[in-house]
Amino acid sequence: MVGALNIIMSETGDLCLELPKDDPFYHHKQKFLSCKGLGVKETLNLSGSLSQQLLNAALEKLLQFGRIVNLDKVEVYFGEDACTPAGIYSVRNEISALSWILSLIPVSCKMQTQVDTLEALRAAVKSRISEVVGAEKEKARVVDSYRCEKESRLVEWGQDNGVKTKLQIAQIDGYGRGAIASEDLKFGDVALEIPISSIISEEYVYNSDMYPILEKIDGITSETMVLLWTMREKHNLDSKFKPYFDTLQENFCTGLSFGVNAIMELDGTLLLDEIMQAKELLRDRYDELIPLLSNPVFPPELYTWENYLWACELYYSNSMQIKFPDGKLKTCLIPVAGFLNHSIYPHIVKYGKVCVETSSLKFPVSRPCNKGEQCFLSYGNYSSSHLLTFYGFLPKGDNPYDVIPLDFDVIDDEDIETEFSWTTHMLRGTWLSSNHNIFHYGLPTPLLNYLRKAQGLDHHSETDLWENLEVEMGVLENIQSTFDDMMQNLGDADSIDRENADRDVKLAMESKERQRKIISSILDSCSAGIKLVQEFIINPPV
Template sequence: MEDMEVGDIAMEIPASIIISEDLVYKSDMYQVLEKIDGMSSETMSLLWSMKERHNCNSQFKMYFDTLPENFNTGLSFGVEAIMALDGTLLFEEIMQAKEHLRVQYDELFPALSKGHPDIFPPELYTWEQFLWACELWYSNSMKIMFADGNLKTCLIPVAGFLNHSLHPHIVHYGKIDSTTNSLKFRLSRPCSVGEQCCLSYGNFSGSHLITFYGFLPQGDNPYDVIPLDFEVDQVDTMMECPLSNWTTHMVRGTWLSENQNIFYYGLPSPLLDCLRSARSQMPFTKTLIKANMEVDKVLEDLQSTFNAMMENLSDVDSVDRESSSWDVKLASQFKEMQRRIVSSILTSCSTGIKLVEHELSKCKAEE
């Protein structure tokens, strides 16, 4: 064992053991699946893995044997965990994902099993088995560019067990080396002896990682946001009639902002500009004059919005984490993270309001 430096190969996987859609094309189920309108290669691979998992003679038997009986992603959340997420973005994300998968399953089964029971044995293609396969592919698959230039969604034995990190060692991967016909995972930053070598699953929010991977990363994730929808009234200058447009802004924890000063407050500038334009038709300039201070009372509106949001995020302290199930614990962690973001926004609003009041009093004193 030794320290690894930038550029070193942490792992190398032969292309011959990578599970891709090519295996489906060689199977007896392909002739059935290719005739179904809208059937994607990813869904074909998923259905193939449901059967191959139980094939005692499979060349991938060792790989399938290492996989867990339950992946414990957000797609497997029980009723209690789902209800604990009420009022959060994750609640909607999980419900929509589960509904989508259920519709997809019902479109395929039991029709395929009835029409081709030898290819799609009903005992291997239950809803539970389908959900397991979905979680497998969501949480373990990678997009791989092969030597022929084709990009395919694949399962990579061994590499699929590498964990995600907000500060990964491996960032650039996913292309087969045509010389060695292997997939190489090179380091983008050093990794010391005894340190866990991590890669990046992508720039995902905590809600996405819980739903499809089953964990919430440690540390401050810059992709964790609170979505805020506003209806902005505008005027059609040609018809001289009001228009109504919805605009969405993503607000991060304000501890990630480098500018907490007047006119910025640690909040997204596009959001503040949107609120300012809705409050005043006059062009806004970041100068310390009374008119601008009056406009920046939009912070009070924003504070009111997030106060209501905080009330909807019930206190997580009431959850008994010692006796709670894994999904309730994970739901509580997510809700706590959301409360932390909202709390930081409220703090920034409160601090900003005091800044505005201070500058406004100075402006009035100079009149």
């Protein structure tokens, strides 16, 4: 998780920025900042009236600082090679950095010249947000044949109970149900607001006849309690939340409920292991729980394995972690908000904390969403395999979090552990890299340096690398061999009639194709790298 930033606006108009030392990637980010000519502490003078040139320079400095301090683990790991010439690491990071800059610009100040400067800076940032690279802007293609009657009743119920929305629920081609902006939404506009009273949380368990029984079960979590409550409440015709339960699918089609044919299609993939391990864990939990629920409060016909799996899929795919005014983080179901689909180019990225003043949960947009466009929410920085296993879909576009983790034996060397070392390594599609030159090859620098170290090359300056090209060959051949084996495990592409295949089989096929594409790009980069190194061995640079 990205560490919080220390931000201070002095009376003189100085904006003081500082990267906290408790940031989990402090040393890596310090190095990135240094490469940009920045320190972990920076000061921007925004007093007086600034020319357009000085304003642009201030924004550029803020943006460089903001991009780096907002990098997450994957972005830090690949950052040295993924950063574009324009300084952009990813769409997610760019939106986060720009949103962060807006959040630190003071709303008010004493001097009018300073007010004008801050307003100009705010306007410049909003202009950049609307131009974020890669952000999709397209009208949602509504499927008119699907009448969202249950969904409309839920929205009406929500509005009767204090829900405020600028979204319309519709069946959208290629997505299923989704939320469309009913008016133009600009940065900071609240697309959806839901009062605490309309949120399903553990409080309903504490006030039910279940709690006296559940609280006696050793080690039971609040998440498990509210899940068990939901399994019964779904069938309560007098439930306050009946309009919400009526809109839920009978089958979620997450990876947890894949059929035999889909599971067979996943043979040789990393996803297969993920699904089987997750399902085995759920089955073990169910087998432990059921003997403890032998009470009329828990009707056996409602607590079957099938119903338990359905409830788990519901919470995996629809619940959100919400921070309440008491500071407690609770797993909740949020009626209406569940219709917001995920995207790698989301509009809503900052949510999950109840507003104390209004006792409601707000979903503000972090980039514009025009009327008629689908409004997307970020479910989190997840790989496509995770999204398929627990949410039941594959995101559109190239997901930068589709990484292949690598297991290596720890090098037995006391000197290898430095503040810049990584304990885990990973690879992803090399088309996401901006550097395919010698010593980079589109592959992540932390991995290459680890493998160079494993082959005895302790120092990785450019001079050292040029003098040890045979080590480069060994590193690339090592990676090539590993991924050759992975490609072999995937087997040949299937000739299944995709058009007539079941949905879970189609998803399994697409997931396998994505993994094959990533591995293929890595193998291509290794081959190109080996050829490049061989050329320099034969004809060394002067």
